[in-house]
Amino acid sequence: MPGMISLILRNLFSKPVTRRYPFEKRAPFPTARGQIVFARMKDCVFCGLCMRNCPANAIKVDKASKTNTLEPFRCIQCVMCVEVCPKKVIDVLPDYTKPEYEKTEIKFVQK
Amino acid sequence: MAKTVLTFGPQHVVFPEPIQFKLKVEDEFVVGAEPVIGYVHRGIEKAFELNELKKNIFLAERICGICQSPHSTAYVLGVERLMGIDAPARARYIRVIINEMNRLHSHMLWFGLLGDAIGFESYFMQVWNYREKLMDVLEKITGNRVTYSMNAIGGVRRDISDELQKEINRVLDFLEEALKSVDGVLRDYTMVKRTKGVGVLTEKEAKRDGAVGPTARASNVPYDMRMLGYDAYCDLEFKPVVVDTCDSYGRAVVRWKEMFQSIELIRECLSKMPPGDIMTKSNALPKGECVIRVEPPRGELFYYLKGNGTKNLERVKVRTPTFANIWPTITMLTKGCEFANVPVIVLSIDPCISCTER
Amino acid sequence: MENDIVVTKEHLLEEVKKFAEKDARFVIATCVDLGEKLEIIYHFDTLGEKPNLVNLRMQFSQDEEIPSIASIYPCAALIEGEIVDMFEARIKGIPSGLLLAPDSPKAPLRKKKGEKKKEVK
Numbered sequence: 001m002p003g004m005i006s007l008i009l010r011n012l013f014s015k016p017v018t019r020r021y022p023f024e025k026r027a028p029f030p031t032a033r034g035q036i037v038f039a040r041m042k043d044c045v046f047c048g049l050c051m052r053n054c055p056a057n058a059i060k061v062d063k064a065s066k067t068n069t070l071e072p073f074r075c076i077q078c079v080m081c082v083e084v085c086p087k088k089v090i091d092v093l094p095d096y097t098k099p100e101y102e103k104t105e106i107k108f109v110q111k
Numbered sequence: 112m113a114k115t116v117l118t119f120g121p122q123h124v125v126f127p128e129p130i131q132f133k134l135k136v137e138d139e140f141v142v143g144a145e146p147v148i149g150y151v152h153r154g155i156e157k158a159f160e161l162n163e164l165k166k167n168i169f170l171a172e173r174i175c176g177i178c179q180s181p182h183s184t185a186y187v188l189g190v191e192r193l194m195g196i197d198a199p200a201r202a203r204y205i206r207v208i209i210n211e212m213n214r215l216h217s218h219m220l221w222f223g224l225l226g227d228a229i230g231f232e233s234y235f236m237q238v239w240n241y242r243e244k245l246m247d248v249l250e251k252i253t254g255n256r257v258t259y260s261m262n263a264i265g266g267v268r269r270d271i272s273d274e275l276q277k278e279i280n281r282v283l284d285f286l287e288e289a290l291k292s293v294d295g296v297l298r299d300y301t302m303v304k305r306t307k308g309v310g311v312l313t314e315k316e317a318k319r320d321g322a323v324g325p326t327a328r329a330s331n332v333p334y335d336m337r338m339l340g341y342d343a344y345c346d347l348e349f350k351p352v353v354v355d356t357c358d359s360y361g362r363a364v365v366r367w368k369e370m371f372q373s374i375e376l377i378r379e380c381l382s383k384m385p386p387g388d389i390m391t392k393s394n395a396l397p398k399g400e401c402v403i404r405v406e407p408p409r410g411e412l413f414y415y416l417k418g419n420g421t422k423n424l425e426r427v428k429v430r431t432p433t434f435a436n437i438w439p440t441i442t443m444l445t446k447g448c449e450f451a452n453v454p455v456i457v458l459s460i461d462p463c464i465s466c467t468e469r
Numbered sequence: 470m471e472n473d474i475v476v477t478k479e480h481l482l483e484e485v486k487k488f489a490e491k492d493a494r495f496v497i498a499t500c501v502d503l504g505e506k507l508e509i510i511y512h513f514d515t516l517g518e519k520p521n522l523v524n525l526r527m528q529f530s531q532d533e534e535i536p537s538i539a540s541i542y543p544c545a546a547l548i549e550g551e552i553v554d555m556f557e558a559r560i561k562g563i564p565s566g567l568l569l570a571p572d573s574p575k576a577p578l579r580k581k582k583g584e585k586k587k588e589v590k
Contacts, residue, residue, distance in 0.1 A: 004233065004234065004237075004293060004295055004296075007237065007292065007293070008233050011233070011237075017240050029247075029250055029251050031250075031251055031252075031254055031269075032250055032251075032254050032255070033254035033255055033260075053165070053166075055162075055165075055166035055168075055169040055170070056169075076169060076258070077254075077255065078169050078260050079254070079260070080165075083268070092254075146547075148547075148567065148568065149566075149567060149568045149569065149570070152568045152569065154577060156555075156578060157577050157578060160578075315492075318492050318493075318494050318516065319489075319542065319543075319544075320543065320544045321494050321495050321496065321542070321544045332516070334494070334514075334516065334520065335520075336520060338519050338520060339519060339520055400470060401470065402470060402512065402522060402524075404520070404522070411496075411520075413496060413497055413512070415499045415510070415512075417501060425501075426499075426501050426502070426578075428497070428499040428500075430496070430497040430548075434497075434547065434548075435496075435497070435544070437544075437547060438543060438544035438546075438547065439544075468568060
């Protein structure tokens with residue numbers, strides 16, 4: 001179609017708009033919901049609100065062993081746990097979960 | 112010549128998802144079609160009954176990958192009505208902004224796919240490149256490119272700051288210019304030849320078969336749920352885009368005009384958006400039944416909710432736009448279209464199979 | 470809900486024909502399990518100035534065979550097939566197996582006695 005020829009020619013001689021991904025990464029936006037992390041475990045009171053409000057059942061809270069277990073491959077990054085936490089223990093980080101060969105669990109233990 | 116039955120799908124290059132049409136073919140012409148669905152049924156209606164009220168928002172979003180924001184809007188509106196609460200004005204405007212941006216990017220995606228289907232790769236890449244700007248600003252607002260998770264019962268979860276409003280306006284200005292630079296596709300000889308007069312659905316058939324969305328509006332039926340004035344649409348100036356060509360070309364034109372309409376609606380929302388709260392808190396439990404209808408990019412979305420005064424719902428029925436558009440597609444196919452035009456006709460309703468089967 | 474009309478299965482087709490004569494649009498049918506009976510709500514849109522929903526309610530017990538409205542609105546065959554699958558209702562002339570495979574659970578949306586509300590994983 002003639003109307004787009006100039007555009008196509010311009011695209012042909014200009015830099016590609018895509019990034020060479022594994023080598024060049026765009027910095028994540030600060031407001032992005034990338035992954036969650038129990039950042040301030042020393043404040044945690046193990047009330048279990050995050051576990052009960054998680055729609056994907058990705059969090060397990062164990063009061064006896066003072067451990068919070070997160071399954072990052074089940075987590076859907078809805079950030080409900082961050083909103084309901086009374087002690088603001090959980091943080092949301094903007095960078096995404098990295099791909100892995102096996103589905104791992106992350107354990108956060110209160111010392 | 113004897114009739115031959117050709118199966119179209121479940122795996123076919125124009126379908127991202129599995130659906131099968133059993134086409135009865137005479138020479139090159141299709142004379143009968145029968146849909147076979149059920150390849151990706153996920154039992155989401157059952158899951159709605161078993162899950163808790165708040166968690167269902169995220170389930171509703173996962174019914175459809177592209178029009179997920181209207182899904183959660185419909186669910187949340189229904190629960191709010193059963194609880195007897197209303198979202199604050201600012202939250203309702205934010206919902207409209209997100210839903211319209213969703214429509215904008217979905218229509219751009221469709222135009223890319225159309226370019227790809229008729230073999231115009233350069234157009235496909237150009238439109239998707241523009242769309243990426245929109246996805247980036249959506250990620251800045253909501254925190255995710257595709258699954259926004261903005262709606263909550265009683266409001267929205269994130270506010271749109273002044274800085275972001277300026278950014279949205281910048282992106283809209285850019286998109287308006289950019290889309291105008293590629294609007295030649297609707298006048299292009301090949302494109303017109305491939306779509307004009309293909310897949311004819313008359314006004315009477317559209318009403319009888321229950322076509323929705325751009326498929327209905329291209330057949331001169333002004334059927335748009337935004338006329339009901341849910342959320343902030345009652346405050347906005349809105350008139351549905353209607354075209355009377357009744358063919359695939361008309362459906363492309365409707366979507367093209369709707370993109371610019373969406374841009375105007377977002378601008379209007381941004382200028383009218385009142386300050387204030389974005390959330391109404393309530394501990395009421397849903398009781399009674401209601402029907403909510405909203406307008407995703409593909410057409411009317413229907414939610415029936417029945418609550419029984421507990422934190423679980425008794426019954427949720429979801430009717431997605433593609434479910435309503437399957438039968439009009441059969442009507443279009445069985446009018447003796449050429450076999451080579453089947454992909455264009457099926458693509459022209461913008462099929463989304465996973466949400467059809469839920 | 471607003472605009473409800475209650476019908477019995479004997480008068481269903483007459484009422485639906487009235488909608489068809491008015492050029493109304495068939496939106497969808499919803500089946501609800503009321504415990505002892507099933508209820509199908511047929512939703513129609515009369516397409517006036519604004520979209521306007523009218524509901525046709527019909528209650529019936531599970532062992533009754535109910536008429537199909539697909540002869541008047543052909544597009545209803547799809548949703549009636551879904552109701553046959555999901556509720557094991559008997560609708561005249563509608564086969565089962567639209568959404569479910571032969572080895573799927575039978576009538577998944579019916580309320581089963583003693584079924585616990587549990588989390589779906």
